Amino acid sequence: MFKQVAEALLSGHFICPTAYPDAFEYLSQASNADKINAFLKLLDRELFDLDGELFYAAYTVVDDSNRPAIREAFSEVRSQLRPVVEWMDMVMTALGQDMPIRARDEIRLHQLLQALEHEPSLAEQLNRLTQLTLFKTSKTSVHDQLLWVLQKLEQTGYLARPNQQASMYIATGKINYLHQVIAFLNDAENLELDQHATGGSGGEQQELFL
Structure with missing residues (x-):
């Protein structure tokens, strides 16, 4: 092991x-x-x-040998922030939840689908999601769009489906990691980090974060 x-x-x-x-x-x-x-x-x-x-x-160390890989990994996570956060917002609204999705939360396809099909504004929000790069698709029905989004979240590691024959997804620990990234970026923006003024330390902190 x-x-x-x-x-x-x-x-x-x-x-x-x-x-x-x-x-x-x-x-x-x-x-x-x-x-x-x-x-x-x-x-x-x-x-x-x-x-x-x-x-x-x-x-734990950032140097020329690993800096490109670190930046690529961080860039990938940042590119997923908006679509995943918007998806979480849609789910919270659809299911009437007060708290954002965390690790081990269950997402049931049929329950979510029913909520989206009965609320035009949520269906439109889902349609906008499928225009973003991570969830990009030409599918038009609410069912197909939702299934596609859930499949992409599974492929990128934010959701897992323990039983491949069932329609229940479970949020993975990567969701919690995304929350940590969001908090880190918010703190960085609040501090108005200036890489030039700090000799690039802000950038290295971002790289170390991964």
């Missing part, structure tokens, strides 16, 4: 109980986590535990 978990972390996967139950259970044992972390440190990375819901590997 050590090899599989180490390779998954180095490949940028987010280990949570929903998407990777066996790997998550392995890392939940302190002795195993210590072994993995010791290995990652040899590669200038470190094992992070987010809210007890997610493990991922972050860089």
